[in-house]
Amino acid sequence: MLPGLNFTQPMKPFKIPLLKKIIFAIVFAMLTYAGYRMYDKKVSTTKIAFVNYQEFQLSRISRSNKNSWIKIDVLGMNELDKVRDYSAVFIFGRGFQMSPEQMEQLQAAGYAGVNLFVESATNPNVDVTNLKGAVLDNVTDYFKHGGTSNYAYLLSYVRKEMDGKTWFVDDPEAPKSIPRDVFIHLDENVVFEEFGKYNQYLTEIGAIKSEQPKVALLTSVPGPFNANREHIDDLIRMMESRNLNVYTISAATKRLDFLKEVNPDIVILMPHGRLTLGQEKEAIAWLKEKNIPLLTPLSVFQPYEEWVDDPQGFEGGLLSMSVVLPELDGGINPYAIIAQYEDEMGFLSFQAIPDRLEKFGDMVEKWLALKAKSNKDKKVAIYYFKGPGLNAMVAANMEVVPSIYNALVKLKEEGYTVENLPDSADELWEMIKTQGSVLGPYAKGAFDDFLKNGNPAMVEKSLYEQWVAKDLETESYQEVKQKYGEAPGEYLSSRKGDNEYIAIAKLQFGNIVLLPQPLAGLGEDTFQIVHGTDSPPPHPYIASYLWTRNAFQADAIIHWGTHGSLEFTPGKQVGLSGFDWTDALIGVTPHFYVYTISNVGEGIIAKRRSYATTLSYLTPPFMESEVTGDLKQLGDKLSAFVGAKGPVREQYRTSIGDLAIALDLHTDLGLDSLGDFDDETIFQLSNHIEEVRNSKVTGGLYTIGNSYTIEQLDNTTELMALDPIAYSLSFLDKLNGEVTQKQLDNQLFF
Numbered sequence: 001m002l003p004g005l006n007f008t009q010p011m012k013p014f015k016i017p018l019l020k021k022i023i024f025a026i027v028f029a030m031l032t033y034a035g036y037r038m039y040d041k042k043v044s045t046t047k048i049a050f051v052n053y054q055e056f057q058l059s060r061i062s063r064s065n066k067n068s069w070i071k072i073d074v075l076g077m078n079e080l081d082k083v084r085d086y087s088a089v090f091i092f093g094r095g096f097q098m099s100p101e102q103m104e105q106l107q108a109a110g111y112a113g114v115n116l117f118v119e120s121a122t123n124p125n126v127d128v129t130n131l132k133g134a135v136l137d138n139v140t141d142y143f144k145h146g147g148t149s150n151y152a153y154l155l156s157y158v159r160k161e162m163d164g165k166t167w168f169v170d171d172p173e174a175p176k177s178i179p180r181d182v183f184i185h186l187d188e189n190v191v192f193e194e195f196g197k198y199n200q201y202l203t204e205i206g207a208i209k210s211e212q213p214k215v216a217l218l219t220s221v222p223g224p225f226n227a228n229r230e231h232i233d234d235l236i237r238m239m240e241s242r243n244l245n246v247y248t249i250s251a252a253t254k255r256l257d258f259l260k261e262v263n264p265d266i267v268i269l270m271p272h273g274r275l276t277l278g279q280e281k282e283a284i285a286w287l288k289e290k291n292i293p294l295l296t297p298l299s300v301f302q303p304y305e306e307w308v309d310d311p312q313g314f315e316g317g318l319l320s321m322s323v324v325l326p327e328l329d330g331g332i333n334p335y336a337i338i339a340q341y342e343d344e345m346g347f348l349s350f351q352a353i354p355d356r357l358e359k360f361g362d363m364v365e366k367w368l369a370l371k372a373k374s375n376k377d378k379k380v381a382i383y384y385f386k387g388p389g390l391n392a393m394v395a396a397n398m399e400v401v402p403s404i405y406n407a408l409v410k411l412k413e414e415g416y417t418v419e420n421l422p423d424s425a426d427e428l429w430e431m432i433k434t435q436g437s438v439l440g441p442y443a444k445g446a447f448d449d450f451l452k453n454g455n456p457a458m459v460e461k462s463l464y465e466q467w468v469a470k471d472l473e474t475e476s477y478q479e480v481k482q483k484y485g486e487a488p489g490e491y492l493s494s495r496k497g498d499n500e501y502i503a504i505a506k507l508q509f510g511n512i513v514l515l516p517q518p519l520a521g522l523g524e525d526t527f528q529i530v531h532g533t534d535s536p537p538p539h540p541y542i543a544s545y546l547w548t549r550n551a552f553q554a555d556a557i558i559h560w561g562t563h564g565s566l567e568f569t570p571g572k573q574v575g576l577s578g579f580d581w582t583d584a585l586i587g588v589t590p591h592f593y594v595y596t597i598s599n600v601g602e603g604i605i606a607k608r609r610s611y612a613t614t615l616s617y618l619t620p621p622f623m624e625s626e627v628t629g630d631l632k633q634l635g636d637k638l639s640a641f642v643g644a645k646g647p648v649r650e651q652y653r654t655s656i657g658d659l660a661i662a663l664d665l666h667t668d669l670g671l672d673s674l675g676d677f678d679d680e681t682i683f684q685l686s687n688h689i690e691e692v693r694n695s696k697v698t699g700g701l702y703t704i705g706n707s708y709t710i711e712q713l714d715n716t717t718e719l720m721a722l723d724p725i726a727y728s729l730s731f732l733d734k735l736n737g738e739v740t741q742k743q744l745d746n747q748l749f750f
Contacts, residue, residue, distance in 0.1 A: 043167040046159040049075045049086040052096045056227040056340065059349035063228070064151035069168040070159055077102065083109040087163040090143075091128070093121030103128070115162050119143045135162060141175035146225035147188060149176050181254035183247065184224055186233055191250075195261040198247075209243050213368045216264035217248045221272035221321075222299060224250050228349040231299070231338045232270075235352065238361050244368075256283050264292060265368055271296040271322050275329040287330055293367050296331035297360055298322055298575050299338040299350060307339055313575035323574055323608060333611045335360055335588075336575045356578065363588035370555055370590050375415035379511045381554040382407075385564040386432075386516050388440040393432070395561020396596045397619050399703040401429045404514070404560060406705030411512060419510030435507045438516045441491045447503075451494060456503040457551065458494070459543050461487050464502060467546040471587060473579050479536045484522075491522060492540040502543040513552055518544050520565035534570055537581060545585040557589050559612070562596040567606040574608045582609045594704075620702045621712035622719040631689065634659045638686045653677060660685060 046069060050058055062072055075082060080102050083089050110116045110130040117139050121127040131139055142154035156172035159165045182191040183198035192198035202208045224232050239246045247262045249255065256279050259267065269275060276283045287294055300307045301318055314323060323334050337360045340348040384400060386393045393400035405425035412418035422428050435454045439447050450456065464487055468477050488502040507514040518541045548554050559566065571580025578584055593612035595603040598619045606612050634656065641652040657675030660666055666673055669688060671681055708716065733739045
């Protein structure tokens, strides 16, 4: 036996500890896996994806999520390959389009167990919803009714019922039904279907002020339940801070019924389509009967900065829904007060534009004051358009001076304070030539005489700059100074001692003031200046409008006749900002534009860009034109040619050719210069003479306040109706085979 070794001692069990470790490791791994599986199934974060939703919708939904174990993601159309990573995928169906490959991705995710739901699907071919039974009903109702509570319940419902999580989740309540037609206020959890209970609630919380005007606020898109609602709440608070009684309505089918119950002094429609559906004529008639203005402030579906820089403003479907359709109901003042800003969640949501919200409040109060004031206290500024110097006053189809004079006489009869009115329109014209002229930039002698005899309003430079600082954007005024120099500039400016002034032409008759619209630019191309340039207006143009608003303090501004230059100053087409000159100059004073009924296109421009309520005036009466002299002789010969035969017909042909050449008609109509006219040429010449003979012309200019005579009314009505009736009857005769197209093309026959 070797020293130190004892083979009789048992060996130590060296494998037992290793086995324990292996067993422990296996058990640990199994427990870890089981724990992970349990965590993944019952605890882990619930991921929900939203596709094709507007950011203002996502803002409301995200703010409803108070659970850190629920994660909301937004997926673009190029990220649909990621949908398998989510417990539920919600898709907004309106306008949703996808490729066949994207459809396959969604369907494969649905087969793999991802919950898919398409909200408001308008195309069944893209509806990949795979929810069934009660789950489908609940999710549908959560989205249908909207609001913070329903969205919060929806997210909890997804986590617990659809994702199977039992930890860190509240029991979701059933969808909270919100009726389609309700009265609302600042507490979104309080809605009323009955006006009596709603009015009682407003009274109890101190929102009703005795003897104060009532404002009906109609919400639309973006509404109080399907989007963030801070903009609506801010609008309510702003008006209530001005002691106005605000009744807020969210309704689809009972708008008119609710309005009649409120009986407001003014209606504010956040526009998206017609005021009512199916009751359009009744609603318009009710507004007229009650003399209720319908203001339609705009919500801009763009980030604020993009909208400010956008030269168009609104277009396409948004233009139709937000501006065009409300105009059919009498909507006015499409004044932008809401735009999109990035919120704390990183989403673009609707927020009030702070300065424009307050200005809109001023606008509402001015319209209410215009209704409430007695006529004797109302101040009215009337702008007319006139060329420089002794040029006549201009308005399409109108005798301007007699029309304005008749209006001033009528205003006086209606109780307006009209003082020192001359005895006739001719005397008014003489006053205008002295006090209300438009002076060119180089008429130094005429300007000196105007300062001496024209009694202008002299606006001192510092006062003008105070108005500018209050009413214009800093950047806009910088453009004016770069173009025309520091105020007052060289045009229509004067100095007395150390003070500099801008002279504003005006004729004041008590509370009524007449003002010529100053030149909107300086240069030779008058047409271009009037119809719009890229340059800002000069100091005198700006000063005139700011004087009207700040010094004269007009309750209403009227632009007289088609048309002036205000609506063509630089800026957007519709949905203007404070950086657009028309918006900055007209401000928020109620504005009326007397516009010819025959120029709808430019009337719409004036209505939308200058927030004008358009007042149409008639065209002059129609009368048939008459041909005289050689043209009448030619017409008689052409009429005789139709029935003539043989040698007589050929004699007429020769004399017709000679007379047409003498009248140079061959040049106008591109005929043979030798007068050798065949039957087709005679036919062409005959049509031309008949067109001239039967064309409708206007009999002079129209004077507002002077009605058509019975004869003028009959002639105008007959000439307006004659062509459509004749063409309709001839079409029927052609269908019945009684006439041919060749006969109808012959004006003499027709």
